[in-house]
Amino acid sequence: MRKFLVLLLAAGFVISLTGCPTDGSNGGGEDNTIDYTNYTTNYAIRIKNESGINLVAFRGPPSPGNLMGGVPANFTVHGLRKDLSLFPNTGSSFDYVLHLITEEDYLANRDKLPTLESRSFTKLWAYHNVGSPNESVLTVSNFLGGTHKIKVNNATAYNVELRQGSVHTGAIIGYVGAETYDSTEFNVAPQAYSVFPIFRKFDPILGIIKSAYPKYKPGHELAGLAIGRRFQLGTTTEATINVQQFLVDTEFAAGYAFLYVQNNVSDGITLRYGIEDVLTQAGEMIVNPGHSLYFPIYMDRVLGKDDEYLPYRDVGQLSIYSFVTRAIPEFRFEEGKIYRINVSGTGGSFTLSEITYERDWSF
Numbered sequence: 001m002r003k004f005l006v007l008l009l010a011a012g013f014v015i016s017l018t019g020c021p022t023d024g025s026n027g028g029g030e031d032n033t034i035d036y037t038n039y040t041t042n043y044a045i046r047i048k049n050e051s052g053i054n055l056v057a058f059r060g061p062p063s064p065g066n067l068m069g070g071v072p073a074n075f076t077v078h079g080l081r082k083d084l085s086l087f088p089n090t091g092s093s094f095d096y097v098l099h100l101i102t103e104e105d106y107l108a109n110r111d112k113l114p115t116l117e118s119r120s121f122t123k124l125w126a127y128h129n130v131g132s133p134n135e136s137v138l139t140v141s142n143f144l145g146g147t148h149k150i151k152v153n154n155a156t157a158y159n160v161e162l163r164q165g166s167v168h169t170g171a172i173i174g175y176v177g178a179e180t181y182d183s184t185e186f187n188v189a190p191q192a193y194s195v196f197p198i199f200r201k202f203d204p205i206l207g208i209i210k211s212a213y214p215k216y217k218p219g220h221e222l223a224g225l226a227i228g229r230r231f232q233l234g235t236t237t238e239a240t241i242n243v244q245q246f247l248v249d250t251e252f253a254a255g256y257a258f259l260y261v262q263n264n265v266s267d268g269i270t271l272r273y274g275i276e277d278v279l280t281q282a283g284e285m286i287v288n289p290g291h292s293l294y295f296p297i298y299m300d301r302v303l304g305k306d307d308e309y310l311p312y313r314d315v316g317q318l319s320i321y322s323f324v325t326r327a328i329p330e331f332r333f334e335e336g337k338i339y340r341i342n343v344s345g346t347g348g349s350f351t352l353s354e355i356t357y358e359r360d361w362s363f
Helices: 002-019 103-108 113-119 243-247
Strands: 043-049 055-059 067-071 075-081 094-102 122-128 137-140 144-154 159-164 171-176 180-188 192-203 208-216 229-232 238-242 250-253 256-265 269-273 292-298 312-315 318-322 324-327 331-334 337-345 356-360
Touching: 043 055, 043 067, 055 103, 067 075, 094 103, 094 113, 103 113, 113 180, 122 137, 137 171, 144 159, 144 171, 144 243, 171 180, 229 238, 238 243, 256 269, 256 318, 256 331, 292 312, 318 337, 331 337
Parallel strands: 043 137, 122 171, 144 238, 256 337
Antiparallel strands: 043 075, 055 067, 055 094, 094 122, 144 180, 159 171, 159 192, 192 208, 192 229, 208 250, 256 292, 269 318, 312 331, 318 324, 337 356
8 A cells, every 4th residue: 555655646746747837947847848837927928729739839940948838739718928038028029930839749859849940830920018918819720730731932021921711810821931932831721722911010110010911903903802812722732822922913901090099198098999908919908108009990891702801991889998988989990091099187087089190001
């Protein structure tokens, strides 16, 4: 009986080592145990993993120093720990590529992680805000990890995110950095695909992230429509996308307007649509006193279309919240325009200015 108890206690000790987060900078101990803890506070980024595969996340190319933690299969919203060596609270905010590899690949290649860079499960674009959390939730789509391939060549000067089904709301296939001359491969399930590119960049003048999609120029028979690629994977097992082709006879469009919110109140405020807080494209939510943020107001798609957007949107459910809620009167936002609203006062007695046009959006 004593021998049995010793074995049982030893087994429990092993479980406690592998099942709990450690204090190591990479989320694991000396044996490189993967930290699958769901951090509901102090997270760097949150991920919804719709695939049936356990994944391991890195800030940048796979390496021991870039390890963020594990993302369980079929998990709704999973927070990855904010490691201050990777995501400092000082300095400037920055964007990065979130590399996701399978747990199987990680365990088989722990001594040669850099070799996995070319065969990531997927790559997602993410952003680290210094001074405020990133409240975005990135989704790993359930069609990723299949037996077929989408190969992407991106020799352009733009970072690109590929989406399935529509421009702004489509499921993310993956991200490919600018001037990536070697093909990037994404393993996907056999099905029909309508792939649309979203180009992303940081605007140093406004201090914000901007995104744009290409649409056909006026005079083209498809003028106004978002350009994309459509194909079926099944018997055909591979499709190749050349990002440069998206920029031929096209022009950039936003697909949204910006509402610039200036906070002159003594407390933090949020912009709400209905009962939901609106996020910036960098995942910011709270506008601190004396600060401002740019919030996107996305245009609606033309009914029945996945590649055409309306030129304006009448929005009547916006409000500003800080202990109390102040409704913003219905307003027509035009695509590609930047508008401004000022919030003034103290605590629960603040007032709102009218929304005014500031300038046109550019990319």
